[in-house]
Amino acid sequence: MSADERAGSTGEFDLWRRLTLMVGQLNQSLERMLASEYQISLPELAVLIELRHGHERGTRVQELSNAVGLDQSSMSRLVTRLENKGFTARVSCDHDRRGVYCMLTPAGAECGERAEASCREELAGLLDLASFDDRWASLVARFRHAAAGAVLP
Template sequence: MASLDDDAWTGVVRLHARVEHELAAALQRRHGLGLSEYRALCHLSTAPDGELRMQELADLLGLNQSSVTRLVGRLEAAGFTRRDLCPDDRRGVYTVITDAGRTRKQEASGTYEGTLTAALDRAATVTGLGGLVAAVRDGARVSS
């Protein structure tokens, strides 16, 4: 028999998977961006000087070093970021958002926010997820 914690966690995982799938599909379809790419642009756009060390970006995105290297390679190929060496430590590599990256992030923000709201609204009607959606939204209001 599953514990209450297991049931709760299973619900969180279901909600997360459902919403992430909708976000990823909308961003790819409308803006040619993967969800991790969009989130990388978000982090870079709010970072001081629009730059982060590769390891910092990996930590923020919950990715390992090789995954973030591939992601940054895709962003660079699209012209949304560029790499820069750390002036104090030549082994340190920064990823810097470009003007094109800021523009694409801004264009995609409305899609992301609208899709997120719609996905949560739909999930709220699914048996077992409505309470979780309410808890997520209430938690966001309290922490704001």
Template structure:
């Protein structure tokens, strides 16, 4: 049987915590706003970006997706009118994703759900003896 290291144990706790929190966030956003977690995060990054736009690769990096997955994500957002694509005037090969007013409104409406669900999930995890130390470390 392989011996676990402190780093291995810590990482396992982070992965467990992340899975629980992500699952709760995804369910709450889908149930209350019909919005996926990656879609919500993309809208947040776009809403906070200069002029509400990011190059596709920047958005992919910000959301933690590869280029192909980010393109599918943006296509879903475009289909429901939450974003549009725009070409970079200086480099026609460069493509931006731009948040629309409808995207801003949905992101703003979903934000309280996200924050409440996040706080509740972290509170529950903090009560779990296996995760208390991890949550304390993350919350500072």
């Protein structure tokens, strides 16, 4: 008997707990795929995507931090890893010498685009499988309903 069944209801906390577990498992699968095929992590992919859709002059490291949900120290290390892979470059801001911007290199744009497409495909397959699991089916249905642009009740 699950904790949800013992409690007798599926409240917001229980739904959040199941969602967190499902997302954690999905992230692990996506991390493995990205590491084996592209030698990048999910946060690194998130930065490549942000930079690809950002301004051509680059994006401030602080803005990347906020967009990806990492603290500035972690973001700085992540940007350094991406630089070492040849996917990004740091540039100084012309009007504010203290500002550091991160720009996407052509190799980073190409890797990010391919990795994002693979991630989208992998996630769709993982969600298809999860939709047949009693623990996740209702979450997947809600997620896909919301993703399709419908308003959740």
